[in-house]
Amino acid sequence: MIVTDYRNLEFYSEVPHAKEVIDFIDGFKKTEMKTGRYDILGDELFAAVSRYDTEPREDRKFESHRKYIDIQIVLDGKEELDWAETSSLKMTDNGFERGDDIAFYDGEALSTVVLGKEQCAVLFPEDGHRPNIMHKEIENVLKIVFKIKK
Secondary structure (H helix, E strand, O other): OEEEEHHHHHHOOOOOOHHHHHHHHHHHHHHOOOOEEEEOEOEOEEEEEEEEEOEOHHHOOEEEOOOEEEEEEEEEOOEEEEEEEHHHOEEEEEHHHHOOOOEEEEOOOOEEEEEOOOEEEEEOOOEEEEEEEOEOEOOEEEEEEEEEEO
8 A cells, every 4th residue: 555645646656547647636626526437548547536424433344456456535524544455354245256346354454544635545456445434523525536457
């Protein structure tokens, strides 16, 4: 997992399409696009914009993805994101077997970060992550999740 300000993404060679992600965020901030899916490079790179209320940690599950790298950026509000290597977690729902690009897990966090305004987490297939967790209190969050095909 990489945690950084979105403007620094181009400094990480491990992050494909960093320039396109930065350009999309800059454009989004100027136009205030609606929630939903935005194809940037088709299935190679797309963004899902959502607005939601954060939840207590016990209501959230760890997840991971195999086909896509996630870049999760919080533009408004604040949330916690737990991290653990998938090898340290117990799979409870193997969506991969159904052809989905998500599996869910139980387990303990090895690390927790707070994502605030314009901070992002880059999550690779080995990065189990539990997003959307309330930080001190329930808060409304505007987030973009970019999916980058591996």
